[in-house]
Amino acid sequence: MASIARSASQSIRAASRRAPSALAKAAVKPAQTASYSLLARAAAAKAAQRAPVQGARGVKTLDFAGTKETVYERSDWPLAKLQDYFKNDTLALIGYGSQGHGQGLNARDNGLNVIIGVRKDGESWKQAMEDGWVPGETLFPIEEAINKGTIIMNLLSDAAQSQTWPTIAPLITKGKTLYFSHGFSVVFKDDTHVIPPKDVDVILVAPKGSGRTVRTLFKEGRGINSSIAVWQDVTGKAKEKATALAVAVGSGYMYETTFEKEVYSDLYGERGVLMGGIQGMFLAQYQVLRKNGHTPSEAFNETVEEATQSLYPLIGAKGMDYMYNACSTTARRGALDWAPIFEKANLPIFEQLYESVKNGTETRKSLEFNGRSTYREDLNRELEVINNQEIWRAGKVVRSLRPDYKPESE
Numbered sequence: 001m002a003s004i005a006r007s008a009s010q011s012i013r014a015a016s017r018r019a020p021s022a023l024a025k026a027a028v029k030p031a032q033t034a035s036y037s038l039l040a041r042a043a044a045a046k047a048a049q050r051a052p053v054q055g056a057r058g059v060k061t062l063d064f065a066g067t068k069e070t071v072y073e074r075s076d077w078p079l080a081k082l083q084d085y086f087k088n089d090t091l092a093l094i095g096y097g098s099q100g101h102g103q104g105l106n107a108r109d110n111g112l113n114v115i116i117g118v119r120k121d122g123e124s125w126k127q128a129m130e131d132g133w134v135p136g137e138t139l140f141p142i143e144e145a146i147n148k149g150t151i152i153m154n155l156l157s158d159a160a161q162s163q164t165w166p167t168i169a170p171l172i173t174k175g176k177t178l179y180f181s182h183g184f185s186v187v188f189k190d191d192t193h194v195i196p197p198k199d200v201d202v203i204l205v206a207p208k209g210s211g212r213t214v215r216t217l218f219k220e221g222r223g224i225n226s227s228i229a230v231w232q233d234v235t236g237k238a239k240e241k242a243t244a245l246a247v248a249v250g251s252g253y254m255y256e257t258t259f260e261k262e263v264y265s266d267l268y269g270e271r272g273v274l275m276g277g278i279q280g281m282f283l284a285q286y287q288v289l290r291k292n293g294h295t296p297s298e299a300f301n302e303t304v305e306e307a308t309q310s311l312y313p314l315i316g317a318k319g320m321d322y323m324y325n326a327c328s329t330t331a332r333r334g335a336l337d338w339a340p341i342f343e344k345a346n347l348p349i350f351e352q353l354y355e356s357v358k359n360g361t362e363t364r365k366s367l368e369f370n371g372r373s374t375y376r377e378d379l380n381r382e383l384e385v386i387n388n389q390e391i392w393r394a395g396k397v398v399r400s401l402r403p404d405y406k407p408e409s410e
């Protein structure tokens with residue numbers, strides 16, 4: 001879900017500025033110090049112990065509900081092997097949004113040689129400095145970072161990848177590797193005009209979560225699931241490199257896909273159930289409750305609070321039937337009856353959405369909107385409208401009553 005928490009990237013960094021963890025503090029030291037390695041190794045060892053591995057360590061072919069798929073795992077890349085593999089490389093992360101922050105700090109904590117390239121003195125430049133990247137040492141203007149890097153990790157916004165491509169392309173010279181976290185730019189090349197040079201490996205590592213989660217799971221010693229893919233394999237090592245880089249930036253398990261499949265599923269999912277769809281469902285349910293005389297707190301509790309605090313975590317833990325079984329027989333009967341009605345009503349919308357992704361409509365909208373010089377202000381204005389909706393204002397009060405509540409302005 002490429003765009004999830006993009007909007008949250010500032011608050012993520014604000015949070016990490018407020019309460020830097022021991023790891024984050026350690027990360028401001030130069031790379032390769034013992035502290036990164038020890039922490040990361042301890043985390044990797046802990047995660048390896050926990051991994052539900054069938055058989056020997058390594059690549060696995062697993063049966064996903066009748067379809068066999070290959071999954072790669074972090075335990076194939078112990079820290080020493082990872083550091084050795086990239087010992088002659090400089091990872092140049094271009095862009096410091098949600099993903100740049102999470103992936104960059106993780107790779108740095110893993111002891112790799114990482115530099116950041118962003119617009120000088122822009123918002124990201126300041127944020128990178130606050131995270132301990134040092135101008136002239138590990139923080140550079142975009143073109144300078146690309147010149148210094150051997151692995152160019154293009155983590156600019158998708159719109160910016162297209163806008164900057166004419167400047168960036170000539171700098172991606174033979175021998176470098178071009179890395180993306182989304183299939184967007186190369187798959188929709190007719191709109192983005194991003195056509196990689198023929199003589200470089202082009203790979204993808206797309207964490208299935210926000211940059212915030214990429215970072216927090218890494219710090220907890222777990223790893224995020226990521227998709228990996230190869231667009232162009234010049235060296236014959238592209239897939240291996242993608243797998244190793246996925247581990248370097250904090251992935252636990254890597255699922256192989258193609259650039260096309262990744263971008264279609266990702267644009268579709270974030271517009272659907274992950275973000276847009278769920279927002280629409282919450283709001284529709286809330287509005288009907290309010291229209292029928294329910295108070296804001298009752299409508300919020302019955303729509304959002306119970307979902308996020310009680311029932312969705314149960315689905316996440318053990319699946320839909322598990323959640324059903326944890327609920328009353330009254331709830332079970334009603335939900336079983338209404339689920340197919342919602343499915344039928346939603347199916348045409350999802351069909352329409354997938355088509356809109358596949359035919360490039362979603363891409364073109366994103367390029368136009370996020371390519372504006374005022375993209376941050378324009379997005380914030382719309383998010384402020386959500387923030388001011390009664391449902392979310394009621395939610396703030398409900399959350400303030402939680403026993404573990406901490407003021408949200410902090």
Ligand SMILES: NC(=O)c1ccc[n+]([C@@H]2O[C@H](COP(=O)([O-])OP(=O)(O)OC[C@H]3O[C@@H](n4cnc5c(N)ncnc54)[C@H](OP(=O)(O)O)[C@@H]3O)[C@@H](O)[C@H]2O)c1
Nearest residue numbers: 002004095096097098099122123124156157160181182210
């Ligand atoms: N966020 C996610 O959850 C997620 C998950 C998986 C994959 N991805 C993919 O990861 C990549 C990065 O996404 P993101 O969410 O981390 O970043 P983002 O918020 O979409 O982009 C932020 C970065 O783009 C830079 N930027 C924007 N316009 C620019 C321009 N015209 N010229 C130069 N720089 C510009 C910003 O720099 P300034 O501060 O200077 O404007 C900032 O560093 C994308 O391909 C995305 O699809 C994201």
